[in-house]
Amino acid sequence: YAYCLGKVIGAQGIADKELVDLSAKVAQVHQRLGEQRQAGDLGFMDLPDQPAQLLETILEEAARLSSIADDLVVLGIGGSALGATAVDMALKGALRYAQPAGPGGMRLFVADNSDPRFFGSLLDRVDLERTAFAVISKSGSTAETMSQFLVVKELLERRLGKEETLRRLVFITDPAKGNLRLIAKEEPVPILSVPPNVGGRYSVLSPVGLLPLACAGHDIQALLAGAGAMAEACASPELEKNPAYMLAALNYGFYQRGRNVLVMMPYATDLFGLAQWFAQLWAESLGKAQSLDGSTVNLGQTPVAAVGATDQHSQLQLYMEGPQDKLIMFLTLGNYGRDLSIPDLYPRIDALSYLGGRSLAELVQAEARATAAALASQGRPSYSLRLPAIGPEVLGEVIYLLELATVMTGGLLNINPLDQPGVELSKKLSYGLMGRKGFEAEAKQMRSLDAG
Numbered sequence: 021y022a023y024c025l026g027k028v029i030g031a032q033g034i035a036d037k038e039l040v041d042l043s044a045k046v047a048q049v050h051q052r053l054g055e056q057r058q059a060g061d062l063g064f065m066d067l068p069d070q071p072a073q074l075l076e077t078i079l080e081e082a083a084r085l086s087s088i089a090d091d092l093v094v095l096g097i098g099g100s101a102l103g104a105t106a107v108d109m110a111l112k113g114a115l116r117y118a119q120p121a122g123p124g125g126m127r128l129f130v131a132d133n134s135d136p137r138f139f140g141s142l143l144d145r146v147d148l149e150r151t152a153f154a155v156i157s158k159s160g161s162t163a164e165t166m167s168q169f170l171v172v173k174e175l176l177e178r179r180l181g182k183e184e185t186l187r188r189l190v191f192i193t194d195p196a197k198g199n200l201r202l203i204a205k206e207e208p209v210p211i212l213s214v215p216p217n218v219g220g221r222y223s224v225l226s227p228v229g230l231l232p233l234a235c236a237g238h239d240i241q242a243l244l245a246g247a248g249a250m251a252e253a254c255a256s257p258e259l260e261k262n263p264a265y266m267l268a269a270l271n272y273g274f275y276q277r278g279r280n281v282l283v284m285m286p287y288a289t290d291l292f293g294l295a296q297w298f299a300q301l302w303a304e305s306l307g308k309a310q311s312l313d314g315s316t317v318n319l320g321q322t323p324v325a326a327v328g329a330t331d332q333h334s335q336l337q338l339y340m341e342g343p344q345d346k347l348i349m350f351l352t353l354g355n356y357g358r359d360l361s362i363p364d365l366y367p368r369i370d371a372l373s374y375l376g377g378r379s380l381a382e383l384v385q386a387e388a389r390a391t392a393a394a395l396a397s398q399g400r401p402s403y404s405l406r407l408p409a410i411g412p413e414v415l416g417e418v419i420y421l422l423e424l425a426t427v428m429t430g431g432l433l434n435i436n437p438l439d440q441p442g443v444e445l446s447k448k449l450s451y452g453l454m455g456r457k458g459f460e461a462e463a464k465q466m467r468s469l470d471a472g
């Protein structure tokens with residue numbers, strides 16, 4: 021597998037002995053995860069091995085949409101959005117919208133906010149005659165996504181007529197229930213399923229991520245192959261032989277010592293979406309009030325998405341001299357896929373001439389090493405995931421690695437990494453405020469809060 025977990029550096033590193041002590045606990049959680057998987061609760065672990073028939077259906081639907089549209093707008097939020105952005109941004113680049121759609125696949129816009137200023141301007145900018153919409157909601161009831169769907173449907177019907185509107189849509193939702201299923205029974209919109217045992221933030225390798233990514237022209241088979249390779253590499257119950265468990269043990273060990281903040285800092289602008297995807301995965305999975313035995317614990321390590329070298333010139337000051345509560349996870353690249361050499365234009369100016377003849381890749385790699393060393397000099401720990409390059413296989417590996425590390429960390433913390441009661445509560449209170457039937461108690465709760 022194509023990554024390497026670098027040495028942890030920093031005066032407060034985890035000693036080998038501590039890892040040995042943790043290995044028994046890791047093996048116990050491994051067994052519990054195995055039982056949960058057997059019981060069908062860890063569906064994300066099966067995603068690398070999806071039936072060929074399903075992949076064919078996804079590719080066919082992507083081909084259909086690409087034949088009628090240049091742009092695909094994803095209407096979805098949270099786990100129904102962040103994975104597609106992460107992979108599309110990594111593979112096409114952060115500046116992907118600066119060029120028109122071409123043979124490389126559709127342009128992918130992920131509209132993960134019902135903020136009218138943002139969503140309105142997106143609708144103004146795309147050519148509706150050449151745009152398709154993927155409505156992605158596992159529950160089929162999330163207010164942000166469903167309201168966007170209603171706005172878009174009316175707009176398309178006015179512009180293109182009812183029949184053409186249905187051709188521009190695809191739904192991705194629960195296989196049996198929810199409003200999108202209900203609508204698709206009456207209106208023939210193509211519909212793909214989110215496996216019921218795969219939660220939103222673990223769903224990027226299901227149709228939730230695969231359909232938009234296939235539309236955008238990405239090699240989804242390579243993505244899954246990478247995830248499969250990582251699944252194989254992470255089969256062992258032994259901490260030292262399982263990179264996902266090692267990652268979990270390190271993060272858990274540092275969290276136990278008061279490292280309450282985990283900063284993911286890729287040294288590549290195009291990987292910023294991946295850091296944001298990880299922030300959701302880590303926060304929503306591990307931020308929990310209750311432990312598995314029902315006691316109140318209020319646990320969780322706060323994730324922060326940063327990017328190097330950019331944030332060396334902003335957040336780094338805090339990481340160097342602020343509270344001793346942070347652990348930094350660097351993502352470094354062996355090969356940037358391209359490089360620019362730096363010309364020696366001013367040989368007589370020492371402060372510039374040392375750059376002449378070097379390259380931008382050399383510089384950014386040096387920046388990553390220098391930042392890790394600077395942190396270590398102040399007793400601040402960091403480690404690196406070293407990726408050979410950005411590509412679909414590597415992304416599949418990293419995605420699976422981080423997902424498995426997350427559920428292992430949840431096990432070590434003795435919390436449930438698969439639920440999200442806090443997120444659900446805010447959804448319900450919004451339903452109450454907006455007058456949804458069945459949420460009168462939440463509406464009342466909001467009125468009393470407002471009065472207070």
Ligand code: PA5
Pocket residue numbers: 097098099100156157158159160161162165219220221222304440443
């Ligand atoms: O990870 C999760 O479960 C959440 O972030 C959901 O993905 C998010 O709330 C959207 O839910 P849905 O897909 O039901 O619209």
